[in-house]
Amino acid sequence: xxxxxxxxxxxxxxxxxxxxxxxxxxxxxxxxxxxxxxxxxxxxxxxxxxxxxxxxxxxxxxxxxxxxxxxxxxxxxxxxxxxxxxxxxxxxxxxxxxxxxxxxxxxxxxxxxxxxxxxxxxxxxxxxxxxxxxxxxxxxxxxxxxxxxxxxxxxxxxxxxxxxxxxxxxxxxxxxxxxxxxxxxxxxxxxxxxxxxxxxxxxxxxxxxxxxx
Amino acid sequence: xxxxxxxxxxxxxxxxxxxxxxxxxxxxxxxxxxxxxxxxxxxxxxxxxxxxxxxxxxxxxxxxxxxxxxxxxxxxxxxxxxxxxxxxxxxxxxxxxxxxxxxxxxxxxxxxxxxxxxxxxxxxxxxxxxxxxxxxxxxxxxxxxxxxxxxxxxxxxxxxxxxxxxxxxxxxxxxxxxxxxxxxxxxxxxxxxxxxxxxxxxxxxxxxxxxxxxxxxx
Numbered sequence: 001x002x003x004x005x006x007x008x009x010x011x012x013x014x015x016x017x018x019x020x021x022x023x024x025x026x027x028x029x030x031x032x033x034x035x036x037x038x039x040x041x042x043x044x045x046x047x048x049x050x051x052x053x054x055x056x057x058x059x060x061x062x063x064x065x066x067x068x069x070x071x072x073x074x075x076x077x078x079x080x081x082x083x084x085x086x087x088x089x090x091x092x093x094x095x096x097x098x099x100x101x102x103x104x105x106x107x108x109x110x111x112x113x114x115x116x117x118x119x120x121x122x123x124x125x126x127x128x129x130x131x132x133x134x135x136x137x138x139x140x141x142x143x144x145x146x147x148x149x150x151x152x153x154x155x156x157x158x159x160x161x162x163x164x165x166x167x168x169x170x171x172x173x174x175x176x177x178x179x180x181x182x183x184x185x186x187x188x189x190x191x192x193x194x195x196x197x198x199x200x201x202x203x204x205x206x207x208x209x210x211x212x213x
Numbered sequence: 214x215x216x217x218x219x220x221x222x223x224x225x226x227x228x229x230x231x232x233x234x235x236x237x238x239x240x241x242x243x244x245x246x247x248x249x250x251x252x253x254x255x256x257x258x259x260x261x262x263x264x265x266x267x268x269x270x271x272x273x274x275x276x277x278x279x280x281x282x283x284x285x286x287x288x289x290x291x292x293x294x295x296x297x298x299x300x301x302x303x304x305x306x307x308x309x310x311x312x313x314x315x316x317x318x319x320x321x322x323x324x325x326x327x328x329x330x331x332x333x334x335x336x337x338x339x340x341x342x343x344x345x346x347x348x349x350x351x352x353x354x355x356x357x358x359x360x361x362x363x364x365x366x367x368x369x370x371x372x373x374x375x376x377x378x379x380x381x382x383x384x385x386x387x388x389x390x391x392x393x394x395x396x397x398x399x400x401x402x403x404x405x406x407x408x409x410x411x412x413x414x415x416x417x418x419x420x421x422x423x424x425x426x427x428x429x430x431x
Contacts, residue, residue: 052295052298073304073427075301076298076301079299081295081299083292083295087292087296089293091231092227096224100224104221104300105301
């Protein structure tokens with residue numbers, strides 16, 4: 001079953017095309033890795049799938065939500081996002097950030113302590129986010145994915161800013177998402193850890209160049 | 214909807230309480246500006262009292278700009294903006310929640326400034342006291358307008374300088390209505406139409422904000 005379907009989608013910023021005529025179908029329960037040179041459109045494609053970009057032409061749906069309508073906002077509530085620059089409120093602690101996110105989206109607040117423990121942040125759970133390192137801040141975002149339990153995981157350079165332990169944690173979480181039947185889409189500049197099996201999507205100049213298992 | 218509004222307001226107030234920008238920077242700035250206004254007008258107490266309503270509301274506007282700028286900055290980094298966007302919270306609730314938090318902050322500083330006018334600009338204490346409801350209405354209007362203009366300015370790389378250019382012209386009717394109301398309370402002049410104007414502006418910004426904030430976020 002397809003979780004996402006894009007037909008000739010064009011995304012522009014001003015007059016500059018970020019994505020040009022993208023046709024793509026993503027199957028449920030599959031892991032995809034988007035690769036390509038800098039500026040190729042990897043993050044733009046991920047943001048499109050998250051409902052964060054509006055197609056200026058073409059059509060598309062993700063998890064049954066139309067990308068060309070106001071349904072994009074509803075879609076966001078059903079995807080998990082780990083951005084390249086992901087960060088919540090700097091003056092709030094990880095617990096406060098996760099509580100705010102959970103209460104506003106209807107996620108289970110009871111899952112927060114175990115999620116923070118899983119990402120190794122129990123001891124830093126109550127200090128302001130701004131006092132955590134970049135890697136630890138990304139762990140807070142990973143904890144949010146564990147609380148949210150999305151059907152579609154979208155991860156922009158998930159191994160960036162992480163130490164070996166953090167990279168192992170991300171690999172473990174991706175494996176757990178795969179095991180639960182979720183679809184995972186991530187971008188990467190380098191090689192993925194060997195334990196992650198993914199279908200490769202190569203993007204060049206805003207166009208899908210190749211999709212290969 | 215009400216639950217979401219309260220959650221958003223609670224979050225913004227918690228961030229403010231943690232950073233203490235209002236207490237250590239905004240409120241002292243307002244009081245210092247009020248003091249400078251008094252010095253600029255001269256030592257004549259009756260002149261100071263006569264000009265006090267206008268000077269008071271100019272200081273309130275400047276303070277409001279600082280609070281709006283600060284509130285907008287909290288979510289201005291791309292990472293935070295995306296993390297919040299992905300939560301898909303009802304934009305009407307976000308608008309009203311942020312306006313509620315800003316209203317509470319502006320009201321606190323406004324009351325402190327009003328007390329300051331009695332000491333620094335020789336406004337009669339009873340006039341300062343009875344103008345409190347008008348100040349709260351003006352603060353509510355400024356808050357809703359501020360959330361909107363703050364959101365518009367935040368999308369620019371030059372938000373700090375764009376915000377006053379956008380917001381101050383729009384604040385002019387609030388300034389005039391607030392000043393005339395305050396003066397009317399001191400001189401026992403007509404009050405209803407100025408309060409009515411503030412009420413109308415407040416209702417208009419509330420409707421526009423609830424309807425358009427989502428589009429501004431996009």
